[in-house]
Amino acid sequence: MSNSQPATIEDVARIAEVSIATVSRAIHMPEKVAKSTRLKVNQAIAITGYTPNAMARSLRLGRSNMILVVAPDIGDPNFSSILVGLENEARAHGYGVLIGHTQNDAQRGLEYLKFFNSNQAAGMILFTGILPFGHQTLTARLPPTVGVFEPVFNGGIPYVGVDDVEGARKVVDLLISEGHRRIAFIGDSHTRLAYARRRSGYEAGLAAAGIPLNRQLILEGDGTVESGRLALEQLFMRDDLPTAFMCVNDQTALGVTLGLKARGYDIPQDFSVTGFDDVPQAGFMSPSLTTIRQPRTAIGKHAMALLLELLSDRAASETEILLRPDLVIRNSVGPPPLRR
Amino acid sequence: MSNSQPATIEDVARIAEVSIATVSRAIHMPEKVAKSTRLKVNQAIAITGYTPNAMARSLRLGRSNMILVVAPDIGDPNFSSILVGLENEARAHGYGVLIGHTQNDAQRGLEYLKFFNSNQAAGMILFTGILPFGHQTLTARLPPTVGVFEPVFNGGIPYVGVDDVEGARKVVDLLISEGHRRIAFIGDSHTRLAYARRRSGYEAGLAAAGIPLNRQLILEGDGTVESGRLALEQLFMRDDLPTAFMCVNDQTALGVTLGLKARGYDIPQDFSVTGFDDVPQAGFMSPSLTTIRQPRTAIGKHAMALLLELLSDRAASETEILLRPDLVIRNSVGPPPLRR
DNA sequence: AATCATGATGTAAACCTTTACATCGGCGAG
DNA sequence: CTCGCCGATGTAAAGGTTTACATCATGATT
Structure with a gap:
């Protein structure tokens, strides 16, 4: 004993x-x-x-009961709550979760492929669509994989994300209902699908309200705090200032907020600002940020469920699962000032 | 090929x-x-x-190259940055990281023990000293284990943490140097070692400055935001209000901050408030919180290094590693008001 | 020249499972 | 009573490594 x-x-x-x-x-x-x-x-x-003995079992069966979760940055505060969803779902089906992060280093990503060659993992969850390996290798023999947030590459690999269009639409509808008509959209890189989608939600919202699109009010950045600040400076160099800043993510919104406060403006008195993602800090900003909440735990759960299905069937029932995002109304949005 | x-x-x-x-x-x-x-x-x-084939190898060798990381809550924002340190160090030595969370459920914790029986993991990193299994089982045959933050149980198992005494000392010294003499200490449960240590740093600081200890100013709570608020209410029911609130962690500090603001006070004008941990939100509170930074990535790195040593030697060189914490000065501390 | 030590390589067993195939016994049908 | 079938169980192979032990060749020592 x-x-x-x-x-x-x-x-x-x-x-x-x-x-x-x-x-x-x-x-x-x-x-x-x-x-x-x-x-x-x-x-x-x-x-x-x-x-x-799981080792003997895996050896005999030719497959392991581990799922590799690869993220560019596991330090990202968004990561851990998704991990909760992933882990719960995996465990419920007898799988364990292995984690790895690439720091956007393709070399490092490649090393994780060994996990599959060496039978240490049965499948993979991949974050943010960035395929962490050189392109040639992977098309050959990629393990069963499910993406999180964005499609991996543009083909084949199923993914779980959030309905960015709907989310953006909720934000822009809120702003419009508060009376805003000059609404800037501050994006990150146009290579990211999330950008395209959120922007299309923005445009759809404007169109639905009969507000003509003003390309002057659409800026690109890189999604960082700094880039939000920068975008703000650009907008201030023009004459027709917006009354609201709709940002592609919370980081950018923070940059805009800091920039506006540095210029002595009050939010939401003088300008309204919105984010997207609802990072943990969002509620602590001053003013607290009105934003879109990503249902993170649910995303993890669905992604893992999809992967497990893939592992048993070899054929995914769905190639894209988009979850409904929620609008979180806090204190960064108000009606536009009567006149400026 | x-x-x-x-x-x-x-x-x-x-x-x-x-x-x-x-x-x-x-x-x-x-x-x-x-x-x-x-x-x-x-x-x-x-x-x-x-x-x-890692499976065949592990089978033959009788040990795996995976380390299980068990935390009560992997959704905790502190968790992910430690994970970075853990993972980097593990990978550098050919080990992978497996994660599991218990949600403080002993039953769940017990299931993770199977990872060792079934040879799926070689060692374990355990967070916050809470042994996730019933007590009887473990003393028998616990895998090589290293604790993070607090010693596991009180014996045998080495751990990596932060020098709480020194950290608390830095805080109280700062407050004293600003001129505070009536400094409240708001703790969490006295069963937690961190509480005892931080409090002893607090007491040492007062003693060094020749300030007599006032037990009225020391309160216990449970480390949550709400408990900070509660402690504040208690203090306000007395006559000799402190001029500064030194909190055992950032959560509590947030509670105190909210409570003071609700009463219409300004920080740091009317009162100073400090935290401990430097959670990601700390910089976004208003005012931003002066606190002690846990060197999280370093903690992870050291914990993993210690475990790997344990795995090769079967004898730990050290049983306790305490890292030096840094004081992060932000805007929640100022001199006490001239008179009240 | 015979022997021995040494260094390089090969042979085969062991690690623990899963599972195809063989075996065995009992029961129903003819 | 015999045959065939079926359900329950056992035997043994296979999965990919690592490593103790055996083997072999080479060069040194007597």
Whole structure:
């Protein structure tokens, strides 16, 4: 019982007075073994405290029960709550979660591929669509993979994200309902799908309200705090200032907020600002930020569920799952000032 | 090369025209094999793209190259930056990181023990000293383990944390140097070691400045935002209000801050408030919070290094590593008001 | 020249499972 | 009574490594 060596299937077989094959069957195909035998085996398992050796099992079966989660940056505050969803779902199905981060280094990403060659992982969850390997290698033999947030590459690999269009639409509708008509959109890189989608939600909202699109009010950046500040400076060099700044993410919104405060303006008195993502800090900014909440735990759960399906079926039922984002109304939005 | 099956050691051996034993040796004990052979083997490895099957290896060796990281809550924003340190260090030594969270559920924690019985993990990193299993099981055969933040149990298991005494001392010294003499200490549960240590730093600082200890100014809570608010209310029911609130963590400090603002006070004009931990939100509070930064990535790095040492030696060189915490001065501390 | 030590390599067993196939016993049908 | 079938169980191979031990060649020592 408290031997130093963990019990093997053979120990169980000896005690239950059956063969190891029967033990294995009693565990994995209980209906194939007589009830009386099953009982003996279960007792023996209890006595020995036997746990199947996962290594031997994986070796024999040719597949592991681990899922590799690769993110460019696991320090990202968004990451951990998604991880919760991923881990819960995986565990519920007997899988474990392995994590790796690439820091956007393709070399590092490549090393994670070894996890599959060496059978240490059965599938992969990939964040933000950035394929962490050189392109040539992967098309050849990529493990079953599900993306989070954005499609990986543009083909084949299913992913779970949030309905950016709808989210952006909710924001712009709120601003419009408050009375804003000159609404700037501050994006990040146009290579990111999220940018395109959020912007299209923005444009759809304007169109629905009969507000003509003003390209002067659409800026690009790189999604950082600094880039929000920069965009603000650009806008201030023009004559027709917006009354509201709709930002592609919370980082950018923070940059805009800081910039406006530095210029002595009050939010939401003088300008309204919105974000997207609802990072943990958003509620602590002053004013607290009105933004769109990503249902992070749910995203993790769905992504993992999809991957597990992929692993059993070899064919995904869906290639894209978009979750509904929620508008979180805080204190950074108000009606536009009467006149400026 | 682009076979559907991954190459095995046998494929390499065939191409290199040696035995599989030689291939294995060429990989793991290169000095034991002739230079010419080594070359042939390396070429063959390159040709086949061979990666050793980790499952077979672990099975044979009786140990895996995975480290299990167990935390009560991986959604905790502190968690992910420590994870970065853990993962980097592990990877540098050929180990992978497996994660699990218990949500303080002993049952769940127990399931993770199976990872060791089933040879899926070689060692464990445990957060916050909460042993996630029932007590009886573990003393028997606990895997090599290193704690983070607090010692696990009170015996045997080494851990990596931060020098709470020194950190608290830095805070209280700052407050004293600003002129405060009535400094409240708002703690969490006295069962937590961090509480005891931070409080002892607080007391040492007062003593060094010749300020007598006033037990009325020391309160206990549970470390949550709400508990900070509550403690504040208690203090306000007394006559000798402090001029500064030194909180055991940032959550509590936030509660105090909100409470003071609700009462219409200005920070740091009317009162000074300090935290401990430097959670990501701390910089975004208003006023931004003066606090102690936990060197999180370093903690992760050291904890993993210690565990790896444990795994090779079976004897830890150190049983306790305390890292030096840094004071982060922001805007929540100022001199006390001239008189009240 | 015979022997021995040394260094390089090969052979085969072991790690623990799962599962195809073989075996065995009992029962129903002819 | 015999045959065939079926359900329950056992036997043994396979999965890819690592490594103790055996083997072999080479060069040095007597």
